[in-house]
Amino acid sequence: MRRFRAVANAIETAASYLAGGLVLAALFSISAQIFFRYGLRNSLSWSEEFARYALIFATMVGAAVAYRRGSHVAMTLLIERLPEKTYVWVLRATHLGVAVLCLFIAFQGWMLAMRNFARNQTSPALQIEIGWIYLAIPLGAVLIMFAAIEACLGKPKHLSRPRSDP
Numbered sequence: 001m002r003r004f005r006a007v008a009n010a011i012e013t014a015a016s017y018l019a020g021g022l023v024l025a026a027l028f029s030i031s032a033q034i035f036f037r038y039g040l041r042n043s044l045s046w047s048e049e050f051a052r053y054a055l056i057f058a059t060m061v062g063a064a065v066a067y068r069r070g071s072h073v074a075m076t077l078l079i080e081r082l083p084e085k086t087y088v089w090v091l092r093a094t095h096l097g098v099a100v101l102c103l104f105i106a107f108q109g110w111m112l113a114m115r116n117f118a119r120n121q122t123s124p125a126l127q128i129e130i131g132w133i134y135l136a137i138p139l140g141a142v143l144i145m146f147a148a149i150e151a152c153l154g155k156p157k158h159l160s161r162p163r164s165d166p
Contacts, residue, residue, distance in 0.1 A: 001154055008150045012068050015061045015143060022058035026051040046125040053126075053133050060140025067098075068147035095151040102145035109137030 033047035066072050079090050117131035 004150065005154065008068070008146065011143070011146065012065055016065045019058045019062035019065060022054040022061070026054040026058070029054070049123055049125040053123075056133060057136045057139075060136040061143065063140055064143030064147060067144050068150070092152050095148045099145045099148035099152065102141040102148060106138040106141035106145065109134065109141055112137065 029047040029051045033044050037043045079087055082090060113131045113134035116134050117129060121130045122128060123130060123133070
């Protein structure tokens with residue numbers, strides 16, 4: 001379990017940097033577009049498309065990071081009132097459900113990406129195959145599934161009861 005946790009920590013760190021880097025890349029792309037459009041009166045043809053695709057990947061990867069850190073919005077009013085052991089098992093069952101759902105999403109996302117690769121459809125400005133963009137779906141789903149499996153097997157910090165605000 002220790003090795004699994006070390007791998008999960010490394011994946012989280014890499015995913016966090018990747019998501020942040022993609023958001024920064026989108027920001028610079030849009031900033032360049034504004035400068036070129038209004039400063040030089042010559043728009044960039046690729047910047048908006050690049051920013052859109054960067055934000056798609058940042059969202060999928062960032063969702064996995066947020067899930068592992070327990071940062072997603074959760075409605076815990078009822079389960080917080082359960083006894084400690086029941087509380088932990090309900091959370092484990094929830095994480096198991098998330099893992100199963102993500103397995104389904106990863107499979108369907110993979111099939112969608114493969115269909116788009118088969119069509120040889122390319123993006124208008126960047127001229128990259130759309131299938132590469134659709135790969136963000138299974139990537140994010142696999143990362144979330146990995147975090148959910150970790151939460152089922154171990155006792156990560158977000159399985160413990162949240163402290164009530166004073």
